[in-house]
Amino acid sequence: MKEKNSQFTGSKEYLEKSFLEELSYKIWSTKGARFQADKRLKKKSKLSTISLAILSAYLIIASLISVYNINNGGNENLINYSITALSILLLVANMFENNQDYKLRANTYHNCGLELGILYSKLRTFKTLKENPTNYEIYRFCQELTENYQNVLNKYENHDPIDYDKFKTLNTDHFKELSESEIKQIKKRYNWEIYGWYTIMICLPPILIITLILFSK
DSSP states (O other), X not given: OOOOOOSOOGGGGGGGSOHHHHHHHHHHHHHHHHHHHHHHHHHHHHHHHHHXXXXXXXXXXXXXXXXXXXXXXXXXXXXXXXXXXXXXXXXXXXXXXXXXXXXXXXXXXXXXXXXXXXXXXXHHHHHHXXXXXXXXXXXXXXXXXXHHHHHHHHHXXXXXXXXXXXXXXXXXXXXXXXXXXXXXXXXXXXXXXXXXXXXXXXXXXXXXXXXXXXHHO
């Protein structure tokens, strides 16, 4: 008799296995994504602090241009305008970054990952130690674990899609459907998500200040 062809390939093969295997995959992948969210937000928290500090330094430096008359013979109003604009930018950036609560959110993702790790350990223990469980035992275990899994998810904010994508790039042995180009694209999006905004915050102000100084002469 011919073996039936699988409708699913790669990581989605769990959909054709038992519900216990499906539940194992869900808990494992969600746990991994939440820990990735924790790492991503911790990096953003550090970059946020550094960027705001550098932006404050730019404001002080720009203010000193007028104090020490560095822009000799230049347009004083243009320099004052740039200082005011930089002050507004710093204020808006500060408000925006403080509202993100990166550290708090990272901590909640980490706690969620830990709770899911406990559930995953229970599942692995059940699969390992229960050599021949009855259908009823499997049913009761899956029902209880599913309820616990949903309760954990309901307690915490959902992670961003990029966290799951990043998790997949770290487990390519399991997610074999990912091509090299897809992995590169995910890494680019992940790096932009973390570093993009802060790169602009750090690099753009000095370029604008120098341009205004040169333009005002």
